[in-house]
Amino acid sequence: MSKIRLGVIGVGNMGRSHCKNIKEGKCPEIELVAIADANSKRIQAMKDDGYESVAYFEDAEAMMDSGLIDSVLVAIPHYQHAEYAIMAMKKGLHVMVEKPAGVYTKQAREMNDVAKESDVVFGMMFNQRTNHIYRKAKELVSSGQLGALRRVNWMITNWYRPQRYYDSGDWRATWSGEGGGVLLNQCPHQLDLLQWICGLPVRVQAFLKFGQWHDIEVEDDVTAYMEFENGATGCFVTTTGDAYGTNRLEIQLEKGKIVIEGGEIRAWEFAMSEPEFSRTTEDPFAKIEKKELEIETDGLNEQHYGVMNAFAGAILRGEPLVAKGEEGINGLMLSNAMHLSAWTESKVTLPIDEDLYYNELMKRVNTSRRKRNVVEIVADTSASY
Amino acid sequence: MSKIRLGVIGVGNMGRSHCKNIKEGKCPEIELVAIADANSKRIQAMKDDGYESVAYFEDAEAMMDSGLIDSVLVAIPHYQHAEYAIMAMKKGLHVMVEKPAGVYTKQAREMNDVAKESDVVFGMMFNQRTNHIYRKAKELVSSGQLGALRRVNWMITNWYRPQRYYDSGDWRATWSGEGGGVLLNQCPHQLDLLQWICGLPVRVQAFLKFGQWHDIEVEDDVTAYMEFENGATGCFVTTTGDAYGTNRLEIQLEKGKIVIEGGEIRAWEFAMSEPEFSRTTEDPFAKIEKKELEIETDGLNEQHYGVMNAFAGAILRGEPLVAKGEEGINGLMLSNAMHLSAWTESKVTLPIDEDLYYNELMKRVNTSRRKRNVVEIVADTSASY
Numbered sequence: 017m018s019k020i021r022l023g024v025i026g027v028g029n030m031g032r033s034h035c036k037n038i039k040e041g042k043c044p045e046i047e048l049v050a051i052a053d054a055n056s057k058r059i060q061a062m063k064d065d066g067y068e069s070v071a072y073f074e075d076a077e078a079m080m081d082s083g084l085i086d087s088v089l090v091a092i093p094h095y096q097h098a099e100y101a102i103m104a105m106k107k108g109l110h111v112m113v114e115k116p117a118g119v120y121t122k123q124a125r126e127m128n129d130v131a132k133e134s135d136v137v138f139g140m141m142f143n144q145r146t147n148h149i150y151r152k153a154k155e156l157v158s159s160g161q162l163g164a165l166r167r168v169n170w171m172i173t174n175w176y177r178p179q180r181y182y183d184s185g186d187w188r189a190t191w192s193g194e195g196g197g198v199l200l201n202q203c204p205h206q207l208d209l210l211q212w213i214c215g216l217p218v219r220v221q222a223f224l225k226f227g228q229w230h231d232i233e234v235e236d237d238v239t240a241y242m243e244f245e246n247g248a249t250g251c252f253v254t255t256t257g258d259a260y261g262t263n264r265l266e267i268q269l270e271k272g273k274i275v276i277e278g279g280e281i282r283a284w285e286f287a288m289s290e291p292e293f294s295r296t297t298e299d300p301f302a303k304i305e306k307k308e309l310e311i312e313t314d315g316l317n318e319q320h321y322g323v324m325n326a327f328a329g330a331i332l333r334g335e336p337l338v339a340k341g342e343e344g345i346n347g348l349m350l351s352n353a354m355h356l357s358a359w360t361e362s363k364v365t366l367p368i369d370e371d372l373y374y375n376e377l378m379k380r381v382n383t384s385r386r387k388r389n390v391v392e393i394v395a396d397t398s399a400s401y
Numbered sequence: 402m403s404k405i406r407l408g409v410i411g412v413g414n415m416g417r418s419h420c421k422n423i424k425e426g427k428c429p430e431i432e433l434v435a436i437a438d439a440n441s442k443r444i445q446a447m448k449d450d451g452y453e454s455v456a457y458f459e460d461a462e463a464m465m466d467s468g469l470i471d472s473v474l475v476a477i478p479h480y481q482h483a484e485y486a487i488m489a490m491k492k493g494l495h496v497m498v499e500k501p502a503g504v505y506t507k508q509a510r511e512m513n514d515v516a517k518e519s520d521v522v523f524g525m526m527f528n529q530r531t532n533h534i535y536r537k538a539k540e541l542v543s544s545g546q547l548g549a550l551r552r553v554n555w556m557i558t559n560w561y562r563p564q565r566y567y568d569s570g571d572w573r574a575t576w577s578g579e580g581g582g583v584l585l586n587q588c589p590h591q592l593d594l595l596q597w598i599c600g601l602p603v604r605v606q607a608f609l610k611f612g613q614w615h616d617i618e619v620e621d622d623v624t625a626y627m628e629f630e631n632g633a634t635g636c637f638v639t640t641t642g643d644a645y646g647t648n649r650l651e652i653q654l655e656k657g658k659i660v661i662e663g664g665e666i667r668a669w670e671f672a673m674s675e676p677e678f679s680r681t682t683e684d685p686f687a688k689i690e691k692k693e694l695e696i697e698t699d700g701l702n703e704q705h706y707g708v709m710n711a712f713a714g715a716i717l718r719g720e721p722l723v724a725k726g727e728e729g730i731n732g733l734m735l736s737n738a739m740h741l742s743a744w745t746e747s748k749v750t751l752p753i754d755e756d757l758y759y760n761e762l763m764k765r766v767n768t769s770r771r772k773r774n775v776v777e778i779v780a781d782t783s784a785s786y
Binding site for chain 1: 551552554556558561562563564565566568569606608610613614615622624626628632634636638640642643644645646647649651653658660669671675676678679680682683684685686687688689691746748
């Protein structure tokens with residue numbers, strides 16, 4: 017069996033976890049050939065964990081130029097995702113990027129532009145798309161069986177983090193180090209799934225609270241209102257401050273309803289579409305006939321290694337990715353729109369004004385509490401890729 | 402047993418329903434003595450239903466002056482609630498008012514001012530407060546056992562109404578006839594419960610869609626964001642357009658969580674308050690210890706007749722009301738704030754600018770689709786009290 021020859025850029029939490037999957041045999045078409053990390057302690061930790069036959073590099077570009085690898089996994093801090101993905105693409109290497117696609121859509125757009133001009137496979141680590149529950153929801157909505165979107169409400173408040181989490185790195189939850197809080201660190205998956213299943217809204221107004229429940233400068237409490245092109249509305253609520261939160265997604269459609277909660281999906285189909293029912297019933301208090309659908313899923317939820325295996329299949333045999341790299345910009349657009357709306361205290365239209373967003377972000381980066389300013393910070397974060 | 406001698410003003414849907422409860426013996430301390438309705442067809446309908454021994458009046462004031470009654474139930478269209486309640490109070494009659502307290506808080510405030518100067522018992526028909534589930538939630542929050550409010554999310558989208566409902570009266574769902582849509586007709590109960598259990602927010606920004614799912618001029622789709630004095634946030638979502646909606650109330654507190662859905666209440670208590678846990682745990686991914694509370698309620702849900710019996714008890718023996726009339730202004734303040742926020746496309750602070758609200762409302766009343774202008778409309782609605 018032929019295998020792709022992968023180089024991992026960054027062996028922090030996520031990078032190590034990917035290496036472990038490969039080591040444990042979950043990715044039969046991937047050979048872990050090389051690891052790059054500027055932090056020598058991390059390299060030593062990998063060696064201690066038994067990754068002896070891997071080539072190590074302190075410099076990611078040197079790894080890319082080594083001829084050892086044909087593909088990279090970018091698992092470094094958000095701000096640098098685009099930079100290293102672009103570097104790899106330009107060198108003809110296939111690229112898998114950890115979420116989010118970047119901190120601001122300008123970055124993601126540049127990355128997408130380079131991808132368009134190159135022949136490499138470009139994937140995004142949206143591992144939640146492998147979850148059979150969300151795949152089923154996507155299928156139900158996309159098939160048109162339940163009609164057009166009416167309302168989507170996602171309450172994803174089970175991202176609880178105590179203060180200790182934020183105190184575990186000086187870059188964490190800072191404008192300069194991460195570029196955002198719960199929206200950028202915890203929620204890229206949900207924002208991607210939201211746009212994947214329901215499409216992107218056209219207008220967003222979001223209410224963000226910064227350091228409401230923690231001693232941090234970025235948002236840890238979000239309530240966002242969304243309007244879609246067809247008049248549908250939505251609400252997205254998230255926080256890292258609710259000690260025992262909720263993960264409940266409800267999608268109301270013209271001809272049905274889907275509820276995902278507690279790891280289960282339920283769906284109902286109406287006897288006719290609501291607009292037709294409303295127009296034709298003669299009973300002022302009529303209720304629509306509905307039946308609960310017997311939902312069968314394949315039960316698969318391969319998460320990270322499923323994304324990686326699809327990446328290998330795409331490179332080796334042209335099979336579909338779990339998430340195309342180019343789609344990473346959508347969830348980021350939604351996240352950027354929420355930040356911009358909160359900063360400007362106004363409703364914003366999508367696609368957002370990317371320059372305005374960037375300028376507003378930089379204002380915050382420049383006064384970020386992590387005082388050793390942006391230049392030093394970039395050096396600092398690169399020190400942990 | 403002594404009884405109160407009740408006169409009912411308006412025997413439309415609600416008025417008739419109250420009369421039926423009394424007739425069926427559910428209100429042992431209430432004697433239905435008189436009925437006033439300017440619509441002779443309605444009076445005839447009551448006679449046909451067997452209410453022969455009751456005194457009938459075409460004019461509510463004549464009934465009040467008849468000496469037959471000591472109390473009135475006001476069950477006429479929203480705009481006239483305050484007017485007739487005030488009239489009755491000034492004549493020394495005890496007053497029970499159907500929800501909402503009025504269309505705008507100026508009305509409710511005037512009604513409350515008159516009540517303050519009089520000795521009569523003044524109650525509001527917030528029958529949902531008799532529901533054991535909501536009483537339990539109120540008790541849990543008010544006791545302080547679960548700590549301070551963090552977040553309240555109420556998705557009350559099961560108020561489905563087809564177009565036929567709106568076409569059943571020319572005053573329905575018009576600015577001139579009702580003064581609002583789902584917020585004023587369907588949701589006064591939930592808005593009252595929300596403020597009863599959680600308190601009033603200090604700021605509200607609401608997104609209303611007018612005639613989104615029906616051919617009406619008022620709102621039939623609402624997403625409202627709320628901020629409370631202590632930093633807690635909330636979201637209230639309602640519509641009459643979702644064919645198979647949801648009624649789910651979640652309250653997150655510092656030391657616990659309450660979820661009401663499907664007629665059931667569940668609650669959890671944390672081992673310590675979240676701020677203390679966040680401050681003291683050394684595990685960055687620590688989860689709080691929690692236990693589900695065994696909730697026992699008295700199972701009672703007396704609804705309208707429970708409110709009426711408490712009203713009789715208040716008059717006869719000074720017992721507590723289910724809802725004091727003066728509290729009707731709170732839910733209305735919330736509803737008015739949501740309208741004002743949507744009309745002005747801005748976040749509004751509570752208490753709202755009542756004159757601004759009134760002026761904005763009158764703009765809409767004056768151009769209301771029900772063309773026979775405001776004067777005629779007032780005559781028209783009084784024709785159905």
